[in-house]
Amino acid sequence: MVAVMLAASPGIRVSFDDQRVHEYDGDAGTISVLPANSERKVTWSSTCEKVIVTMPPQRLLELSAHEFGAGRAVLQPPPFGLIDLRALHLAEMLKAELAREVPSKIYIESLITIFGVHIVRNYTGADSLPPRRKSGGGLSNRSAERVRELLESRFASKITVGELAAVSGLSPRHFIQAFTKTFGESPHRYVLRLRLNFAEELLVESVLSIAEIAHLSGFSDQSHLTVTMSKHRNRTPRQVKQQR
Template sequence: MQNMIGFPNMTQTLQVTGCHIGRFPPGWEYPRHHHHLFELLCCLGGEVVQEISRTSITLRDGDWLLLNAGVRHKTTNAAQEDYAFFNVHFDLDDLDIRRLLGATPYRLIPAHEAAQSGGLTRAFGELQALMQPTDGEEGSIGAATRLEDKLLLQANLLLIIRELLVLIRSQQSAGTEPERVTLFAADAAHAIEERLSTGLAEDVSVASVAKELNMSRSQCTKLFTKVYGLSPRQYVSRQKLMLAKEMLVTSYLPVAEIAQRLGFQSASHFSRQFRRWTGQSPTAFKPKHRGSDPEA
């Protein structure tokens, strides 16, 4: 009798921008702003005040803060010493992970909770070692030039995110997390997501989904963004990118056929959009052993 354990097929993207380790002097501040990605912060020394909407949070050594995409915040070092920090802006394709990360405007992981996670300590230690400054400059993700180091950076960032998910679930169980979205908002967002995902090939519009659900277009967009942390248009774009990558890598379909299945007007339209997404043409992205397809 044969027995086989399989790993599920997946094609997912980790997007990382602005990954830094640095410090700012007393009196430094960054004006109110927001990002289109998740922002993860860790205080490595001193303290800093984060004003999030009408809430003021002071981060001290060892505290972690996860900010949802689109959340406006202001950062101020009101202490009498330098504020040392780690921060990174990131995003993931996985909707279940995004739903958990983005269910609240922010999540604070106090130092004493973070210290209980051996995995978080190990992964962040590895990341710090890879980002050691050279020639007197602060560390950044661009400091790792070797291909294997770039992979190790991504691996450790994913491990950090994984440990944060575990800590977030612990907060949920203990009832100490910030206010969640309402049940109505969650149900409405899930219904919108289902209709958008099943209508990718027809390039279904947000307006048509809103009409089907008896909502205004603005209400539809607002509810979806509140739950998932990105707009319906951004969601559709990411889903198409994920499916495009999967079909290019795992099938022998020509580019024109993939473009049609994803609802693009032509192969050339798809190719231009794919290049905007990835910096590569679909033909260049395809594994070389599959040959190349001419692009319109």
């Protein structure tokens, strides 16, 4: 079971079989992962709004085999209070669809599959920041983490270099240089890679149309996605979809 908080909720208390009590304040995007056959008790001091996704262990193993070629997956629950902005983005999409007068079952199942892939990729192993280069001029670890979280949560929408630079406390020109030294590519290429990765996930895991996937991934239309993917991935969205 995975829970993602949609709004802040202070004073959360969690206890497990060993009776130890952990207390923390939850912000929007706070994620908790509970492996199968585990028990815990949770109490809240205020109203809590969240999305909960449950997944049978066998489905988790299937996703793990698809991602890593491994027939087993050991979940590694994150620390208490960890904020996962990508999970928050997917949870908000789930909430929006469930709130529709006639929700699309296929669309919901697709989002849950993508959510499951995200959990397998990030909570059955560490996905750390790219290693810092020894030469100076890069972003600090804290700034790099903030920038990465912002990009991963908003890659599908318009975001300016000025906004990213403000997070790091740098001028736009110095930010581009520092970002490139830290991540090994420019902000534009980084965002483009996130959008193409997300589009490929949807093409493989969902039954959405290519036009819908282009919109959800941050491209202006289907033609924009096709041209960009052909240039940078040497294949078209239709070819990716046919490989399902």
